[in-house]
Amino acid sequence: MAKTQTQRLGIFLMLALVMAATRLHHFDALPDASWGVFFLAGFWLRGSARWAFPLLIAEAVLVDFFVITGQGMDFWAHYCVSPAYWCMPVYFGALWLGGQWLARHQFGLRLPTLGLAAVTLMVSETVCYLISNGSFYWLSDSVPLPRSFASWFVNLGDWYLPFLATTALYVGIGAVLHVAATLLARTLRGSGQPGLSH
Template structure:
C-alpha cells in the first residue's frame, strides 16, 4: 500500500493506464484484451485506501470518458448506445463496492500470509457479486433495450449468462495485482534489510 503522495499518484496513474488500455477493447495479437475496470477499482481500493475522496472520482471520470470516446467514435450518440441507460449511473455504486472491498481488505489484512489470502478471496467474491448484481440489475430493470415484460426469472437467467466471465476476468487482474504486490513488498524488505546491515 502506498505511503507517500508520490507513490499514490504513481499507482493511480498505472491503474488508470491499465483501465484505459483495456476498456477500449483494443486488439493485441488478434485477441481482445479483457476489460480490467473491475480489477482496477478493487486494487485501487486496496493500494490507495484513504484516498477515495479524490482517487475514486478520478477513476470513475476516466471510465465514463473512455466509454464516451469509444461510443462517439463509432458515430453513435453516447445516450443512444445499447449499453448506456439510466442504469449506467449505477456503475458508481457498483464500482464503489469493489473499491470498498479492496479498502476493507487493506485495513484488515495481516501481511503476506495464508489467512490474508483466504480473506482476500472471500472479500473479492463478495465485492464482485455486489458489483455484478448492482450493474447487471440496474441495466436489466432500467434499460429500454431489455424487452418487456421483465421478470425476476428472466433477470436471474440473464445474471447467469454473464456471471462467470465477469468474475474470472476480475480475479485474473486482481491475482496479477496480488503477485505484483508480493514482489514489491519482498523487494522492499530485502532493500531495507540490506540498508540496515550496512
C-alpha cells in the same frame, strides 16, 4: 504498508493506464480490467478515495464516450448508456470498498490473507455484479418487456462467471505485483538502501 503521496500517485497512474488500455478495447480479445482496477485501487489507495475514486469514474465515462462516438454513434443513444449507466459509482464503489476493507483486515504476506482476499473479492464482486446487471436489466430500454425475476436470474447466470474470472485474473496479477513490491522493499531495507516506506 504506508505510502508516500508520490507512490500513491504512481499507483493511481498505473491503474488508470491499465483501465484505459483495456476499456478502450472493451470488445477485443483483451478483457476490460475496470472491475479489477477498482478493487485494487481500494486496496492500494485506501485514504485517497476523495480524489482517486471520482477520477477513475470520470476516466471510465470519458473512455466510453470516446469509444462510442469514435464508432460514429451517439453516446446518449447507445444501448449501454441507459439510466442504469449512472449506477456506475455505486457498483464500482462496492469493489473499492471491498479492496479497502481487505487492506484494513489483511494479515500481511501470510496464507490467511490469500483466503480473506478471495472471499472479499467474491463478495464485493457479487454485490457489484448484482447492482450492475440488475440496474441494466430493470432500468434499460434495451431489455425487452415483459421483465421478470425468472428471466433476470437466467441473465445473471449467463454473465456472472465470466465477470468473476476476468476480475480475479486482474486482481491476481495485482496480488503478484504487491507481493513482489513488498519483498523488494524488505530486501532494500535489510540492505540499508531506501525502499518503500511502511
